[in-house]
Amino acid sequence: MAFRNLQEFVAELERRGELKRIPAPVDPHLEIAEIADRVMKSGGPALLFERVAGSSMPLVINLFGTKRRMEMALGVNDLNEIGRRIGELLEMPAPSGFLEKLSLLPKLAEMAQFPPKVVSKAPCQEVVVRENPSLSLLPILRCWPKDAGKFITLGATITRNKATGKRNVGLYRHQLFGDREVGLHWQAHKDGRAHWRGYAAGEKMPVAIALGGEPASMYAASAPLPEGIDEYLFAGFLRKEPVELVKGVTVDLEVPAQAEIVIEGTVQVGELREEGPFGDHTGYYSLPEPYPTLQVTAITHRKNPLYPTTIVGVPPMEDVWLGKTTERVFLPIIRKMVPEIVDMNFPAEGIFNNAVIVSIRKSFPGQARKVAHALWGLGQLTFTKVILLVDERVDVHNLSEVAWLSFMNIDPKRDCFFVEGPVDTLNHASPEWNFGSKMGVDATRKLPEEGHPRPWPDPIAMTPDVKEKVTRRWSEYGL
Numbered sequence: 001m002a003f004r005n006l007q008e009f010v011a012e013l014e015r016r017g018e019l020k021r022i023p024a025p026v027d028p029h030l031e032i033a034e035i036a037d038r039v040m041k042s043g044g045p046a047l048l049f050e051r052v053a054g055s056s057m058p059l060v061i062n063l064f065g066t067k068r069r070m071e072m073a074l075g076v077n078d079l080n081e082i083g084r085r086i087g088e089l090l091e092m093p094a095p096s097g098f099l100e101k102l103s104l105l106p107k108l109a110e111m112a113q114f115p116p117k118v119v120s121k122a123p124c125q126e127v128v129v130r131e132n133p134s135l136s137l138l139p140i141l142r143c144w145p146k147d148a149g150k151f152i153t154l155g156a157t158i159t160r161n162k163a164t165g166k167r168n169v170g171l172y173r174h175q176l177f178g179d180r181e182v183g184l185h186w187q188a189h190k191d192g193r194a195h196w197r198g199y200a201a202g203e204k205m206p207v208a209i210a211l212g213g214e215p216a217s218m219y220a221a222s223a224p225l226p227e228g229i230d231e232y233l234f235a236g237f238l239r240k241e242p243v244e245l246v247k248g249v250t251v252d253l254e255v256p257a258q259a260e261i262v263i264e265g266t267v268q269v270g271e272l273r274e275e276g277p278f279g280d281h282t283g284y285y286s287l288p289e290p291y292p293t294l295q296v297t298a299i300t301h302r303k304n305p306l307y308p309t310t311i312v313g314v315p316p317m318e319d320v321w322l323g324k325t326t327e328r329v330f331l332p333i334i335r336k337m338v339p340e341i342v343d344m345n346f347p348a349e350g351i352f353n354n355a356v357i358v359s360i361r362k363s364f365p366g367q368a369r370k371v372a373h374a375l376w377g378l379g380q381l382t383f384t385k386v387i388l389l390v391d392e393r394v395d396v397h398n399l400s401e402v403a404w405l406s407f408m409n410i411d412p413k414r415d416c417f418f419v420e421g422p423v424d425t426l427n428h429a430s431p432e433w434n435f436g437s438k439m440g441v442d443a444t445r446k447l448p449e450e451g452h453p454r455p456w457p458d459p460i461a462m463t464p465d466v467k468e469k470v471t472r473r474w475s476e477y478g479l
């Protein structure tokens with residue numbers, strides 16, 4: 001059974017020794033971030049701070065900070081299981097005969113159960129604050145010394161496309177501008193931003209921010225789904241049960257019924273305000289830039305809510321595992337479009353947008369370049385600054401092997417290639433904001449047509465019979 005909400009997940013984490021309660025009083029101003037940073041860097045447990053200065057709400061952090069906890073959150077033994085389920089759906093042949101159609105019914109029935117279910121009564125609305133809603137209720141962190149202020153870091157931002165009515169849910173940070181105002185840091189290429197662009201200046205756009213909910217929904221907000229594909233439908237697919245939604249109390253949006261806290265409000269479209277700096281995923285402070293502001297119209301919450309949050313900073317941090325989940329879940333979809341891809345690894349140090357190592361099954365000249373260009377045209381992979389392409393024999397997760405074979409196999413002048421285009425908003429190295437260059441490195445074995453007329457040597461490997469013999473006799477050698 002999938003977890004219904006954050007509190008169920010937290011209880012199970014605690015039962016399994018994956019969560020530690022901290023009864024000591026702590027300060028949301030930098031102190032929690034320093035504690036969490038040390039624990040995240042060492043692969044430690046989720047932390048539940050029971051006494052946060054200035055708020056009566058307990059705070060939970062590092063929920064998703066390990067592979068194991070991510071697997072628990074999504075109810076799988078291995079993150080690749082989700083990729084396999086998606087792969088099966090993509091492989092589903094168009095049924096030709098009646099019997100074939102029947103055999104597909106269980107799969108289709110499984111999908112039909114996924115749409116979110118709208119309920120009339122919801123735990124997230126046990127307490128409704130419409131009169132003077134104040135965010136001072138929440139134990140919002142100030143994460144790093146040079147941050148512009150306090151930031152909500154794990155809020156799923158719900159918007160609707162004005163033209164199509166389709167929902168988007170995106171995980172964006174929210175700077176606290178005042179007790180009833182937060183910044184909406186949806187970057188230039190994100191779906192929330194596209195929805196905002198669909199409104200005319202002067203119009204009011206409804207927005208809701210959900211904190212908590214089904215762990216699968218919390219993850220889905222960070223997933224790079226194409227605009228128009230509902231994150232709550234995807235979360236339903238992940239948890240094999242529908243996500244429950246309820247109508248907002250002051251906005252015409254549905255919000256996750258099982259959330260801990262929901263912030264509702266409107267954006268005066270056209271008005272921008274400087275947001276940031278903020279100690280970001282990159283390990284640097286992202287520079288201040290203008291973003292819209294949400295005017296809060298209501299805060300609703302459970303009777304005893306838990307405030308979920310995270311910090312980002314010098315990697316590795318909790319977000320590595322949210323990103324690794326995306327890597328595993330989306331691999332089969334990417335393979336469907338670029339079939340020669342065998343595996344891929346976004347190393348934590350590459351902050352997901354800076355670097356990916358891709359192994360390919362190469363059978364024609366220029367194929368590595370073809371793969372790189374395909375990835376540069378695919379959703380958020382567009383932003384990948386460095387794509388390193390290796391042969392299928394390379395284990396992309398073994399960075400030592402990747403480094404050895406890549407350093408060895410390239411002739412830098414011939415094998416590095418450059419393109420220009422959109423880059424991630426957080427890429428501070430590009431000369432222009434959101435626009436810069438990207439590099440492909442073809443570290444595959446070269447073919448004559450690729451400018452390599454010389455023979456390519458064979459890699460060293462012992463014969464299997466000698467290996468077997470040495471293994472068999474190992475004890476005799478006294479080693």
Ligand SMILES: Cc1cc2nc3c(=O)[nH]c(=O)nc-3n(C[C@H](O)[C@H](O)[C@H](O)COP(=O)(O)O)c2cc1C
Nearest residue numbers: 170171172173185186187190191192222223224319
């Ligand atoms: C902890 C965390 C914080 C994030 N903060 C932001 C943010 O402030 N702005 C942003 O545009 N993307 C942010 N992201 C990345 C988006 O969540 C991600 O790109 C997502 O796919 C966006 O959803 P969308 O495609 O529906 O816009 C964050 C991701 C994580 C894991």
